[in-house]
Amino acid sequence: MPYSANVLRRANGLLAQRRSAREAQNEELREKIYHQLPRVAELDRQLRRTMAELARAALGGGEDAARQVADIRRRNLELQNERADLLAGAGYPPDALDGKPLCAKCGDSGWVGGRMCDCLKILCTQEQMKELSQLLDLGEQSFDAFRLDYYSQELWPEWGCSPRENMEKVYKICRDYAQNFGRYYFDNLFLYGGTGLGKTFLSACIARTVSENGFSVVYDTANRVFRQFETVKFGGDEEETAQAKTETRRYLKCDLLILDDLGSEMTTAFVQSALYDLINTRLVGGKGTVISSNLTMDDARGRYSPQIASRLEGEYRALPFFGDDIRLLRKG
Numbered sequence: 001m002p003y004s005a006n007v008l009r010r011a012n013g014l015l016a017q018r019r020s021a022r023e024a025q026n027e028e029l030r031e032k033i034y035h036q037l038p039r040v041a042e043l044d045r046q047l048r049r050t051m052a053e054l055a056r057a058a059l060g061g062g063e064d065a066a067r068q069v070a071d072i073r074r075r076n077l078e079l080q081n082e083r084a085d086l087l088a089g090a091g092y093p094p095d096a097l098d099g100k101p102l103c104a105k106c107g108d109s110g111w112v113g114g115r116m117c118d119c120l121k122i123l124c125t126q127e128q129m130k131e132l133s134q135l136l137d138l139g140e141q142s143f144d145a146f147r148l149d150y151y152s153q154e155l156w157p158e159w160g161c162s163p164r165e166n167m168e169k170v171y172k173i174c175r176d177y178a179q180n181f182g183r184y185y186f187d188n189l190f191l192y193g194g195t196g197l198g199k200t201f202l203s204a205c206i207a208r209t210v211s212e213n214g215f216s217v218v219y220d221t222a223n224r225v226f227r228q229f230e231t232v233k234f235g236g237d238e239e240e241t242a243q244a245k246t247e248t249r250r251y252l253k254c255d256l257l258i259l260d261d262l263g264s265e266m267t268t269a270f271v272q273s274a275l276y277d278l279i280n281t282r283l284v285g286g287k288g289t290v291i292s293s294n295l296t297m298d299d300a301r302g303r304y305s306p307q308i309a310s311r312l313e314g315e316y317r318a319l320p321f322f323g324d325d326i327r328l329l330r331k332g
């Protein structure tokens, strides 16, 4: 699950902040308890001394050493008991000063044996949502907020059903796809139809749900995606090129890519090859892609190379959007 480098950096930053806040809090509590119970401070000093004595005695060896070690252990235990009693008397648990981490699983490091801990995953998801919401309005876009009643119930003869009936199906597939991301019948969706029919809204709903479930999600318009590939290939200034490389890596590797508005770009030979690379690399890598487009599959076949068209037709579940522009209704 490669989160983007930026997301990971910010999430790690938050974790570090959390660690230092916790340390500061522990230090404050220690001062408070030492002030309130000076004997605890004294006991802590003695306990540190007995630990040093224990180490020295253990190094000494021989029968005498074994007796010494047992002695020191006993004393150490007495000190610990006295300390626990004092703390309990003032209403603290015995481990009040042990500096417990917020996440017991990873000790607030964010990693457990080379795997990302859930606590860091949650932070990554939050940061990713922030990143996504710079491009997508995630404010109210959720499956729960989706309004089917914007779609007409009148029969559209060329489709054999009403826009509402169609959207019920489309909505359900998008929701199931998002909720079962990675385990659904289809890895890829092709949402097509005119503007103002809810393609971007549903894309945002998918982005939100998949992201909330801990996957890396990238949303971008086809125009911008191809511009980044162009910058990598033909170069801009150094900083631009470096940034474009990072972006294109995300397009290729994220768990879910939402490619919005395919067909709005100038379809040059370069775009053809970049699009094929993008679609094919993601298919081979087993990564999910949601494309939204004003083009029908027929249009796509006319516009793009046969290799691209056959990937789209063979590997994408096509979902039509038709009806009257619902943006007018939503404003009214």
Ligand SMILES: [Zn+2]
Pocket (backbone or CB within 6 Å): 103, 104, 105, 106, 107, 108, 109, 110, 111, 117, 118, 119, 120
């Ligand atoms: Zn953790």
